[in-house]
Amino acid sequence: MARVSTRRVVFERVTILLITILFLLPVFWLISTAYKPSNQIFSAPPRLTFEPTFDQFRQAFAIFDVVSLVRSSLVISIGTTVLSLLLGVPAGYALARSKSRFAPGFAYFFLAIRMIPAIAALIPFYLLMRDIGLLGTWWAVIVFNTMLNCAFVTWMMFSYFKALPPDMEEAALTDGCTQMGAFLKVAVPTVRSGMIACALFCMMFSWNDFLHPMFLTTLDAKPISVALLTAYGTKDITWGTLGALAHFSTIPIVLMALFMNRYFVQGATNGVQ
Amino acid sequence: MHYSFANRRRLFLFLMATPAVLYVAAVGLWPLAQGIGYSFYKYNLLRPARTQFVGLQNYIDIFSDATTRKAILNTFQFTFFSVGLQLVLGFALALLLWRDSRFNRAVLAFLLIPSTITPLVVGLIFKAMLGADYGIIGYFLSDAGIGPRSGLLTDAGTALWMLILIDCWEWTPLMTLILLAGLKSLPGDVLEAGQVDGATAWQRFRLLILPLMLPSVFLALTLRTMDAFRVFDSVFVTTGGGPDDATNTLMLLGVKEGLQFFNVGFASAVGNVTLLFIALIATMLLLVVRRADVRINGK
Numbered sequence: 004m005a006r007v008s009t010r011r012v013v014f015e016r017v018t019i020l021l022i023t024i025l026f027l028l029p030v031f032w033l034i035s036t037a038y039k040p041s042n043q044i045f046s047a048p049p050r051l052t053f054e055p056t057f058d059q060f061r062q063a064f065a066i067f068d069v070v071s072l073v074r075s076s077l078v079i080s081i082g083t084t085v086l087s088l089l090l091g092v093p094a095g096y097a098l099a100r101s102k103s104r105f106a107p108g109f110a111y112f113f114l115a116i117r118m119i120p121a122i123a124a125l126i127p128f129y130l131l132m133r134d135i136g137l138l139g140t141w142w143a144v145i146v147f148n149t150m151l152n153c154a155f156v157t158w159m160m161f162s163y164f165k166a167l168p169p170d171m172e173e174a175a176l177t178d179g180c181t182q183m184g185a186f187l188k189v190a191v192p193t194v195r196s197g198m199i200a201c202a203l204f205c206m207m208f209s210w211n212d213f214l215h216p217m218f219l220t221t222l223d224a225k226p227i228s229v230a231l232l233t234a235y236g237t238k239d240i241t242w243g244t245l246g247a248l249a250h251f252s253t254i255p256i257v258l259m260a261l262f263m264n265r266y267f268v269q270g271a272t273n274g275v276q
Numbered sequence: 277m278h279y280s281f282a283n284r285r286r287l288f289l290f291l292m293a294t295p296a297v298l299y300v301a302a303v304g305l306w307p308l309a310q311g312i313g314y315s316f317y318k319y320n321l322l323r324p325a326r327t328q329f330v331g332l333q334n335y336i337d338i339f340s341d342a343t344t345r346k347a348i349l350n351t352f353q354f355t356f357f358s359v360g361l362q363l364v365l366g367f368a369l370a371l372l373l374w375r376d377s378r379f380n381r382a383v384l385a386f387l388l389i390p391s392t393i394t395p396l397v398v399g400l401i402f403k404a405m406l407g408a409d410y411g412i413i414g415y416f417l418s419d420a421g422i423g424p425r426s427g428l429l430t431d432a433g434t435a436l437w438m439l440i441l442i443d444c445w446e447w448t449p450l451m452t453l454i455l456l457a458g459l460k461s462l463p464g465d466v467l468e469a470g471q472v473d474g475a476t477a478w479q480r481f482r483l484l485i486l487p488l489m490l491p492s493v494f495l496a497l498t499l500r501t502m503d504a505f506r507v508f509d510s511v512f513v514t515t516g517g518g519p520d521d522a523t524n525t526l527m528l529l530g531v532k533e534g535l536q537f538f539n540v541g542f543a544s545a546v547g548n549v550t551l552l553f554i555a556l557i558a559t560m561l562l563l564v565v566r567r568a569d570v571r572i573n574g575k
Contacts, residue, residue: 027389033400094292097292118554119308120526122543122547124311125534125547127544149299153296157296186292257392
């Protein structure tokens with residue numbers, strides 16, 4: 004695309020900038036509620052100026068055990084991510100390198116897991132967790148989310164390994180390297196960016212998830228997403244307090260996606276091929 | 277010697293794949309199979325003594341009951357319009373962002389924020405903004421006489437459309453990203469040929485870009501359709517399926533029946549019907565992709 008007039012570039016940039024700002028307005032609104040005094044968030048007519056305050060944060064910390072909520076979210080999402088990668092990366096590698104005619108079929112099977120509406124498996128899983136006594140704990144959520152995520156990781160890593168010629172591993176194997184050595188020392192380092200993309204997506208999925216923990220965890224194990232929902236239904240919690248609490252749910256994941264944008268783009272576009 | 281190496285290699289790869297396959301089978305497929313079993317029973321956790329085999333009755337109920345039929349229709353309407361709008365908007369944005377520059381990459385990073393934010397929080401934001409009394413959008417609209425007095429999310433005529441709007445806000449950026457990747461992988465020489473021939477921008481789009489983009493478009497459609505069909509978070513938070521059943525969807529119905537009323541049998545049937553619909557839509561879209569692929573590569 005050569006020879007484009009400066010005028011057109013400026014026009015395109017202004018358009019896209021305006022659209023992006025429009026997309027970000029609701030986020031700004033949410034963030035701003037946390038710094039407004041309660042009587043200025045909603046007023047008829049709504050007003051655009053306010054005197055900033057940190058009262059809402061004080062309120063949020065007074066009502067919620069924010070640290071424990073964030074810790075639950077972290078345990079669930081890091082646990083899910085680690086387990087999904089431990090299961091999914093070797094499986095993706097094996098399916099990509101296998102010469103068996105069943106290998107592509109298995110890869111598509113893992114992709115198909117993506118289609119499952121959670122509710123179809125969640126109810127029997129709920130009963131299963133109740134029977135073995137894990138219902139209400141972090142483990143119940145981690146076990147279920149790992150199933151969904153490791154299938155996704157297997158498919159993603161299958162396509163990453165598939166795009167990588169096997170020559171280097173074969174050379175290492177003929178040089179007397181062990182099978183595990185060829186996998187860990189030769190194959191895995193070359194797909195590092197793919198693994199980071201997978202980890203980012205697993206983190207995002209589990210951190211943002213609230214349907215599964217809502218039913219699978221109890222009060223002391225609930226993550227911040229579930230707390231936000233229960234807080235919403237309560238009368239004495241104002242919108243500002245909710246906005247303050249929402250900071251802890253949205254800001255970490257948005258920052259992660261912004262700083263790891265390269266991997267986000269890579270993962271989102273790789274997942275469709 | 278060579279033979280034994282090949283065998284050892286095969287065994288190694290087999291062992292590497294086994295844990296994931298077994299895990300997904302045990303935690304995913306086994307509950308799914310159990311769910312199919314439950315769906316043939318009238319089974320409520322609160323009244324386990326009254327469990328009885330009812331054959332296909334749960335499925336018959338889904339398609340004959342007015343509430344569930346409404347949920348099916350809503351799910352289809354929601355999926356069709358939100359994915360359709362996202363495609364048009366996403367394609368336009370992708371074309372605007374096509375030129376590779378630092379500016380465009382930075383804008384894309386920020387544009388993606390709606391797709392990374394917690395969907396639950398998205399629901400809360402819009403619920404607050406669309407409220408007729410104090411919501412920053414809702415107030416001005418109802419003040420100007422546009423939109424229902426009771427609020428856009430609480431009026432049966434507009435609620436589902438508001439949910440479609442929320443979904444578009446949330447997922448158009450991801451659609452843009454996927455289509456942009458497709459645009460960037462187009463063969464440069466073909467596009468330059470179009471420019472040399474003096475084709476107008478619209479002709480270039482319709483005759484060159486669009487046909488080449490068909491596989492990307494359909495893959496993006498497949499992906500987003502599967503997700504939109506399972507919409508839950510934003511609906512649950514904003515309307516909870518109401519007013520009446522105006523915004524009830526299949527996932528919402530299944531979750532309410534199963535995990536709130538503990539109607540395990542009926543909820544399992546709802547889950548299976550949802551899965552069946554998704555599988556059907558995905559298969560249809562993938563068949564179209566394959567045909568589009570053949571048509572382009574055949575040319």
